[in-house]
Amino acid sequence: xxDIIVIGGGVIGSSIAYHLAVAGRAGDVAVIEPDPxxxxxxxxxxxxxxxxxxxxxxxxxxxxxGHAFYSAFPTHMAVNGEPAGMDFxxxxxxxxxxxxxxxxxxxxxxxxxxSLGAGVELVDRARLRQLFPSLNVDEVDAALYSPNDxxxxxxxxxxxxxxxxxxxxxxxxxxxxxxxxTSGKRVSTVxxxxxxxxxxxxVVNCANCWAxxxxxxxxxxxxxxxxxxxxxxxxxxxxLHPFGVTRDFGGLSFRTEGQGYVAGVTRLDEPRGFNWDVDxxxxxxxxxxxxxxxxxxxxxxxxxxSWSGHYDQNELDxxxxxxxxxxxxxxxxxxxxxxxxxxxxxxxxxxxxAELLLEGRFASLDxxxxxxxxxxDNAPIVEHGPPA
Ligand SMILES: Cc1cc2nc3c(=O)[nH]c(=O)nc-3n(C[C@H](O)[C@H](O)[C@H](O)COP(=O)(O)OP(=O)(O)OC[C@H]3O[C@@H](n4cnc5c(N)ncnc54)[C@H](O)[C@@H]3O)c2cc1C
Numbered sequence: 001x002x003d004i005i006v007i008g009g010g011v012i013g014s015s016i017a018y019h020l021a022v023a024g025r026a027g028d029v030a031v032i033e034p035d036p037x038x039x040x041x042x043x044x045x046x047x048x049x050x051x052x053x054x055x056x057x058x059x060x061x062x063x064x065x066g067h068a069f070y071s072a073f074p075t076h077m078a079v080n081g082e083p084a085g086m087d088f089x090x091x092x093x094x095x096x097x098x099x100x101x102x103x104x105x106x107x108x109x110x111x112x113x114x115s116l117g118a119g120v121e122l123v124d125r126a127r128l129r130q131l132f133p134s135l136n137v138d139e140v141d142a143a144l145y146s147p148n149d150x151x152x153x154x155x156x157x158x159x160x161x162x163x164x165x166x167x168x169x170x171x172x173x174x175x176x177x178x179x180x181x182t183s184g185k186r187v188s189t190v191x192x193x194x195x196x197x198x199x200x201x202x203v204v205n206c207a208n209c210w211a212x213x214x215x216x217x218x219x220x221x222x223x224x225x226x227x228x229x230x231x232x233x234x235x236x237x238x239x240l241h242p243f244g245v246t247r248d249f250g251g252l253s254f255r256t257e258g259q260g261y262v263a264g265v266t267r268l269d270e271p272r273g274f275n276w277d278v279d280x281x282x283x284x285x286x287x288x289x290x291x292x293x294x295x296x297x298x299x300x301x302x303x304x305x306s307w308s309g310h311y312d313q314n315e316l317d318x319x320x321x322x323x324x325x326x327x328x329x330x331x332x333x334x335x336x337x338x339x340x341x342x343x344x345x346x347x348x349x350x351x352x353x354a355e356l357l358l359e360g361r362f363a364s365l366d367x368x369x370x371x372x373x374x375x376x377d378n379a380p381i382v383e384h385g386p387p388a
Pocket of ligand 1: 034044047
């Protein structure tokens with residue numbers, strides 16, 4: 001019988017399981033994951049950005065750990081001497097802003113980021129033009145530029161964590177959690193679709209967009225909603241210099257990918273709920289004009305592929321909820337609500353949650369501000385970073 005059950009085997013659940021296993025004193029750890037192909041999971045649909053440009057110190061420090069971890073990923077995740085395959089392209093990250101308030105926030109964030117050792121530069125329009133000659137930056141007042149950031153292959157990261165966790169004894173059970181039974185202030189039994197009943201000591205809900213459904217099984221309310229995020233891969237005729245992850249204050253982001261580019265626009269007013277369709281009209285009316293405004297050569301682009309994925313959007317403050325259900329069941333934990341930055345933070349979240357579960361505290365990096373306590377207190381974390 002597993003001592004710890006992780007519900008959901010995406011990158012977050014798998015990183016937690018790996019960090020528990022590597023600590024060597026977690027007892028038996030099992031991950032319940034219904035779909036080993038991860039067809040609908042968020043992880044393989046992610047764009048893969050790893051950036052130090054965040055508005056809260058914890059997020060910067062989690063990215064630092066993620067950056068170092070993913071840089072050494074092939075070695076960390078080697079199994080029987082065979083390295084894990086995963087690309088980390090350090091093509092840079094740029095976040096462009098305009099207007100007095102946004103520039104002031106960018107400057108404050110830059111000071112905080114550099115005080116934490118992040119290699120982020122605050123650059124002006126003239127420097128941006130030098131760095132990216134084909135970028136139209138006419139209305140841009142300043143940018144945060146981190147040349148050593150970049151993007152990873154999300155699917156390879158997930159497979160690396162999963163393979164390594166299994167090699168360390170973590171059991172992946174192909175099944176779905178359909179109910180949780182309680183006894184006093186504890187989850188007593190995890191019921192699976194197959195009819196199996198498990199009685200672990202600890203349960204961790206890592207079901208991402210489905211985390212609210214799992215919470216509902218025990219009556220826990222979380223402010224997490226499902227939010228569609230559309231991604232478009234396109235190519236252009238002209239050969240341009242490569243673009244690292246390039247984002248602007250208007251929500252547009254794009255970067256080089258193979259022969260072309262991937263792009264999206266963060267739309268926080270997106271209607272909530274699963275929607276797997278891609279809105280091509282919206283691309284034509286909103287995304288394309290923003291792209292063409294930013295890079296002239298994007299006026300003549302051809303969309304080759306597009307897909308939708310979903311954020312587990314924390315409606316309180318766009319930050320994750322980590323740790324026990326404060327005021328609820330003592331052995332029911334959650335790691336969800338990542339709102340579009342869970343991939344880069346998965347290594348730090350895995351390490352932190354393993355420490356919390358085994359030692360009762362976040363030892364390496366204090367993540368207690370992400371506690372469910374702030375949901376109870378209705379006290380959002382205020383951040384002026386790039387929207388996820
Ligand atoms: C389009 C898009 C772009 C993104 N870009 C980035 C980026 O550039 N950088 C970044 O850091 N992050 C990015 N993200 C966010 C990142 O992908 C997520 O935060 C992260 O992958 C979440 O991992 P997860 O393990 O929580 O979720 P998932 O990968 O969704 O895994 C959750 C798992 O739970 C399982 N599950 C569901 N219900 C149950 C149940 N009842 N029982 C058992 N298992 C269950 C599911 O099958 C699923 O496999 C992006 C997300 C999207 C959608």
